[in-house]
Amino acid sequence: MNDISNRVFNSMFISTSYDEESHSLIAKRKSRDDSGVNSYMFTRMFIPNVSEGYTYDTERVHFIGRNRTTANPIGVDKELTNFTGDNLDPIMAIRNTVSLNPGETKEIFIKKYANLAF
Helix, strand or coil, X not given: CCHHHCXXXXXXXXXXXXXXXXXXXXXXXXXXXXXXXXEEEEEEEECCCCCCCCEEEEEHHHHHCCCCCCCCXXXXXXXXXXXXXXXXXXXXXXXXXXXXXXXXXXXXXXXXXXXXXX
């Protein structure tokens, strides 16, 4: 079987980091061939004039939780762990809090980018 199609094996080569300055989660899939070309993906959230700090998680089990599904993830009910590093089952979850008064609006920007090299 081609390892590119095996999700668990493929995930073993993914590591994540968080960039405080740009509020971005960055995932890197290490190259396993002679090309040395890595794949990258990032997710960035930007909220102008936000006072709260960003929280994030990159490990699926921390965000979904045991005996939970994507319909009711534990990460919605509790603080995110701010975990980055080598991941067995990676996700990219980033969060912040925005409070609005009645009739008030606020812009929230989310940017995702992937450069996949297979």
